Amino acid sequence: MKPILEIQSVSKKFSISHEGSPYLSLRDKLSDIVKFKSKQTREDFWALKDINFNVMPGESIGIIGKNGAGKSTLLKILSKITPPSAGKIISRGRIASLLEVGTGFHPELTGRENIYLNGSILGMKKKEIDSKFDEIVDFAGTERFLDTQLKHYSSGMQLRLAFAVAAFLEPEILVIDEVLAVGDAQFQKKCLGKMEDVTRSGRTILFVSHNMAAVQSLCKKSVLLNKGSLEFIGNTNEVVNKYLDLAFLSTEFKNGSVEFNGPTDTTRIIKKVELYCNGSLSDFAHMGCLLEIKVHFSSPKAIPYPVLGVIFRDSQGTPVLGINNNHYVGNVASRPLQEGDFSFIINSLPLINGSYSVDIHFGDNITDLDVRRECMNFMVEKMPFTKAGVLPDEQINKFFVQDVTWRVQ
Amino acid sequence: MKLPENNEYYFEIKPKVAFSLNLKELFEYKELFYFFTWRDVKVKYKQTALGFLWAVLQPLIMMAIFTFFMGKTLKIQPDSMDYPVFAFSGLILWTVFSSGVTNAGNSMVSNAQIIKKIYFPRLIIPVSSIFVAVFDFFIAFLVFIVLLLAFHQPVNIGQAFLFWPLGLIITIISTFGPGCLLAALNVKYRDFRYVIPFMVQALLFVTPVIYPVSMVSQVWVKYVLAINPMYAAITLFRLPMMQQLSDPSLVWISLSSGVLFFFIGLTYFRKTEMYFADLA
Numbered sequence: 153m154k155p156i157l158e159i160q161s162v163s164k165k166f167s168i169s170h171e172g173s174p175y176l177s178l179r180d181k182l183s184d185i186v187k188f189k190s191k192q193t194r195e196d197f198w199a200l201k202d203i204n205f206n207v208m209p210g211e212s213i214g215i216i217g218k219n220g221a222g223k224s225t226l227l228k229i230l231s232k233i234t235p236p237s238a239g240k241i242i243s244r245g246r247i248a249s250l251l252e253v254g255t256g257f258h259p260e261l262t263g264r265e266n267i268y269l270n271g272s273i274l275g276m277k278k279k280e281i282d283s284k285f286d287e288i289v290d291f292a293g294t295e296r297f298l299d300t301q302l303k304h305y306s307s308g309m310q311l312r313l314a315f316a317v318a319a320f321l322e323p324e325i326l327v328i329d330e331v332l333a334v335g336d337a338q339f340q341k342k343c344l345g346k347m348e349d350v351t352r353s354g355r356t357i358l359f360v361s362h363n364m365a366a367v368q369s370l371c372k373k374s375v376l377l378n379k380g381s382l383e384f385i386g387n388t389n390e391v392v393n394k395y396l397d398l399a400f401l402s403t404e405f406k407n408g409s410v411e412f413n414g415p416t417d418t419t420r421i422i423k424k425v426e427l428y429c430n431g432s433l434s435d436f437a438h439m440g441c442l443l444e445i446k447v448h449f450s451s452p453k454a455i456p457y458p459v460l461g462v463i464f465r466d467s468q469g470t471p472v473l474g475i476n477n478n479h480y481v482g483n484v485a486s487r488p489l490q491e492g493d494f495s496f497i498i499n500s501l502p503l504i505n506g507s508y509s510v511d512i513h514f515g516d517n518i519t520d521l522d523v524r525r526e527c528m529n530f531m532v533e534k535m536p537f538t539k540a541g542v543l544p545d546e547q548i549n550k551f552f553v554q555d556v557t558w559r560v561q
Numbered sequence: 562m563k564l565p566e567n568n569e570y571y572f573e574i575k576p577k578v579a580f581s582l583n584l585k586e587l588f589e590y591k592e593l594f595y596f597f598t599w600r601d602v603k604v605k606y607k608q609t610a611l612g613f614l615w616a617v618l619q620p621l622i623m624m625a626i627f628t629f630f631m632g633k634t635l636k637i638q639p640d641s642m643d644y645p646v647f648a649f650s651g652l653i654l655w656t657v658f659s660s661g662v663t664n665a666g667n668s669m670v671s672n673a674q675i676i677k678k679i680y681f682p683r684l685i686i687p688v689s690s691i692f693v694a695v696f697d698f699f700i701a702f703l704v705f706i707v708l709l710l711a712f713h714q715p716v717n718i719g720q721a722f723l724f725w726p727l728g729l730i731i732t733i734i735s736t737f738g739p740g741c742l743l744a745a746l747n748v749k750y751r752d753f754r755y756v757i758p759f760m761v762q763a764l765l766f767v768t769p770v771i772y773p774v775s776m777v778s779q780v781w782v783k784y785v786l787a788i789n790p791m792y793a794a795i796t797l798f799r800l801p802m803m804q805q806l807s808d809p810s811l812v813w814i815s816l817s818s819g820v821l822f823f824f825i826g827l828t829y830f831r832k833t834e835m836y837f838a839d840l841a
Contacts, residue, residue, distance in 0.1 A: 166839070228838065230574070231679065231680050232574060232680035233676070233677065233678070233679065233680050233838045234836070234838045234839050235574070235575070235576055235577065235835045235836075236574065236575070236576050237576055238576055239576075240573050240574060240575045240576075241573065241574040241575075242571075242572075242573050243570070243571070243572055243573070243574070244570060244571055245570050246570050249679060249680070251678045251679065252678045255674075255675055255679050256675045256679075258604060260603070260604045260607045260608070261600065261603060261604065261607075265600075265603065268596065269596055269599075269600055272592055272593050272596040273593065273596070273675065273679060273681065274679065275681070277592060278592050301607075324570065
């Protein structure tokens with residue numbers, strides 16, 4: 153059997169201008185000519201480099217990678233929205249792409265009108281829409297508002313309507329980008345169910361998501377992209393693990409410390425973040441350790457009431473623990489401070505073993521002055537915390553409690 | 562699902578496709594022309610109290626203004642037509658051109674959200690916005706008929722059946738070229754957003770919409786004016802109301818210019834459309 157999609161050494165190059173203008177203006181072009189300015193201010197950036205893989209009919213493939221890994225660019229090339237700079241893709245089926253729900257929805261038009269408009273933009277024929285119209289409306293659950301202008305819909309209703317139209321597309325290959333990231337949990341479940349139906353009917357899906365659980369439930373096989381290159385292809389569980397390794401292999405956070413001294417950092421307040429485990433600098437922690445996070449800050453003017461907020465996120469990026477001196481002691485500064493080290497210490501780290509990352513918020517009592525999102529990634533390692541030496545099940549627990557009193561009567 | 566090597570859906574995505582019109586693909590998407598036009602017409606008149614009347618009022622008001630200034634004050638008298646009929650017959654086609662070029666020129670930018678998210682032949686967008694202007698034409702045309710009756714304008718009916726549709730078709734072709742060219746240029750250089758209204762306004766005065774070309778005495782000026790593609794459209798459209806065509810060579814010049822612009826616009830658009838999503 154021939155693959156339904158053959159992706160052969162696909163690369164995509166962007167020229168990025170350093171002058172920060174989002175689009176060209178004729179004046180720039182003319183002044184470049186007059187000044188004999190060479191194109192030194194432009195730099196080539198490879199969003200994708202030499203991507204090769206094949207997709208067999210009926211397969212559903214997850215595409216995983218950090219932000220900027222090239223996932224969306226790959227989907228845009230597959231959807232013919234933007235051409236590759238090199239390489240080619242052979243397709244043996246129609247490709248329908250869903251890079252956004254409700255593409256072309258117009259707020260002034262009614263629900264009914266938008267179903268037809270969106271459907272035809274997605275490539276459905278009018279006859280097809282006619283025949284599926286009732287099913288679409290039923291799936292969206294918006295029959296009462298069919299003749300209401302879309303601008304009067306709630307965002308949830310708009311989303312349901314949009315997904316309903318897309319759900320009834322019948323191409324051989326369906327390309328989906330992050331559309332499930334929105335909507336309430338119940339509707340997300342409905343969408344996932346619909347997509348499982350699609351794969352069961354023998355069609356092919358390419359699915360990009362940051363939701364690892366969704367990728368794992370939909371796709372047996374996945375592709376891991378990293379900085380524009382194909383890092384790994386294989387079984388989804390394996391790929392997800394590799395992705396997590398990659399996500400937590402931070403380049404800046406080394407030997408327990410991360411410093412911000414790039415050109416854009418001079419105006420920012422957080423200068424350095426350090427992690428101490430049991431009193432010494434460390435790039436990992438362990439369960440129940442004495443954990444200190446120390447933030448070195450420097451502000452243009454003195455801050456009378458500094459506030460340090462630390463948010464721990466788990467490997468899926470979900471925040472699990474937030475600590476902020478406002479919630480504990482209020483102001484800890486005895487006088488306004490312009491520069492210094494602000495730290496907090498947890499006597500016993502209650503996080504279960506796994507990968508975590510940390511957001512640092514630094515502010516005064518009114519607002520955040522600087523935020524460093526996921527600036528440290530570290531492992532919390534297994535460590536027996538009682539004499540029993542048996543660890544709690546990490547499938548169930550995210551936290552553990554060190555001091556528990558047991559009693560039998 | 563078994564798929565042969567070259568089944569009906571087989572296609573390749575490659576860096577640079579050799580220039581092709583790909584009419585087959587345009588034909589497959591024919592419904593989208595309809596839906597985009599339908600959307601723009603609907604949206605244009607939604608929440609307006611007067612609705613489709615605006616399609617009539619715009620040329621009518623223009624006609625009234627020009628009748629007052631050009632007809633009454635400057636005493637311009639076209640051959641074999643009352644000035645209001647003369648002005649309106651020019652204005653209904655001119656409105657197709659001016660709003661067609663303006664809408665088409667801005668269409669790629671205003672639909673940037675869609676072109677960044679989904680593929681379809683990009684040509685559909687400017688062409689549909691020209692169709693919206695054509696839709697307005699048909700409404701205004703009814704008023705034109707009323708006007709002809711009101712002014713007891715003699716019309717050669719046989720010629721009318723030939724030259725009225727011809728005038729409209731030439732207008733569409735003349736609008737398409739600059740419209741597509743500007744649409745493509747506007748994606749790359751937003752300067753054209755400012756150039757378009759100015760250009761359309763200036764063009765009105767070098768088109769025999771509000772004055773007959775017979776007023777111009779220098780021969781070379783006539784030839785320069787004939788480079789304007791709308792010259793032929795308007796002249797031919799007025800032919801059923803006139804005794805004779807004064808200078809057919811001017812019409813031919815204008816027609817050639819329209820066709821030339823058509824191909825320049827089409828070629829430039831087709832050559833650059835692949836990168837619209839990156840630039841928009």
